[in-house]
Amino acid sequence: MLTLDAFEQCLKDCFPQGLNEKKTAVALSGGLDSVVLLHLLVRAGKKGGFIPEAVHIHHGLSPCADDWADFCQNYCDMLGVRLETVKVCVEKNGLGIEAAARQKRYAAFAEKGFDVLALAHHRDDQIETFMLAVARGGGLRALSAMPAVRPLGENGIIWRPLLPFSRQELQDYAERRGLSNIEDESNTDTGYLRNWFRHRALPELSSRIPDFDRHVLNNIRVLQEDLALLDEVVVQDCRWVCGAGYFDTARWLTFSPRRKTHILRHFLKENGILVPNQNVLADIARVLTEAKTGRWNLQGFELHHYAGRLFVFRPEKTDKLRFLKDRQISGNLREILAGQGFVLKRHPFGLPEHLLEQDGILRTVAASDRLAVGGIHKDVKKILQEKRVLPALRPFWPVVADKDNRPLALANYGTDFQISVSDGILPVHPDFPILF
Secondary structure (H helix, E strand, O other), rough: OOOOHHHHEEEEEEEOOOHHOOOEEOOOOOOOHHHHHHHHHHHHHHOOOOOOOEEEOOOOOOOOOHHHHHHHHHHHHHHHHOEEEEEOOOOOOOOOOOOOOOHHHHHHHHOOOOHHHHHHHOOOHHHHHHHHHHHHOOOHHOOOOOOOEEEEEOOOOEOOOOOOHHHHHHHHHHHHOOOOOOOOOOHHHOOOHHHHHHHHHHHHHHOOOOOOOHHHHHHHHHHHHHHHHHHHHHHHHHHHOOOOOOOEEEHHHOOHHHHHHHHHHHHHHHHHOOOOOHHHHHHHHHHHHHHOOOOEEEOOOEEEEEEEEEEOOHHHHHHHHHOOOOOEEEEEHHHHHHOOOEEEEEEEEEHHHHHOOOEEEEOOOOOOOEEEEEEEEEHHHHHHOOOOOOOHHHHHOOOOOEEOOOOEEEEOOOOOOOOOOOOEEEEOOOOOOOOO
């Protein structure tokens, strides 16, 4: 049995760097594990100069949910800790109730913007997670169970400081400190696979196989090391594929099929797309290999393959690019361009300054639009094609026209040669990518 000092020292040894400078919170369910974790971090914080907060997710799935929230509030009041209770609505959406609740819970955590969110998973949870992955056919990432630290949202991390400790050690701590906790009635329902492992399968395996828990934990440690090595290789591969500032399909094609799949998965994840299933990944890889163009909608993101490159457009950016859809904007050109986020850049063949002080029109490309380019009149649609603008973006590409609706400039690319002046102005919209 660990002494209190030894328990707290083990916890301190695995603190993330600079914890006293970070916004730290504990996910408090009211169960034994999170009650102990918050108590430990409050004690550690008093010595280390930081004050943890707590966040309680109210799922509304149990008739006792309101009582649990009240318990957490009373416990935090006793400790002098600020608590935020977040109510979520759990919808299955094709998932099991546990998975759906977990998805909502982690989404709520990410929205809160914590630098460090401490979760109370312990050693027994780790073993159960491994066994669930075995039962469900999980791959290397699933079998590696829960890492002690992983990213949360854009800048935060999830920290699991209790992984070195067993459930019994946490129980002992709570008893010695006189800490009470709530019991979720669903934890004894062996209809849930995790509970079946906890109450039936794992005790039986431990009684029949000497040091069963230690063997499982050793396997997890080795698998986590292998996964870390794999991730290092994939990151290096992806950096090379995207070395020119974009996903270069030709470079990607030089890798073996296995490495191509991992690179693609990492690229999507880095762009904020939840990793799709293997069939979707295989379809994307097939199109990148066999076709010149491709387009996918993944969780609201638009993925485009064109001209040897792979592009990801976030939903909010796609909406920005379509600000001229089904409308045009009239008025003083300088004012309407500034109002729509354009940057007026100096260009060797740009618009004269006096034109920007006149009234004009900002709109999308029309079928009849032509611009003089190097003394030759060209269809604006042809110019966009030659510039390899993504076909999906061409209908929304901005054109600057005079008050009589005659095109003066094609945003980001050029102006009409007949009216251009040296050291003139080119309207550039930063959200529209200049690809080549």
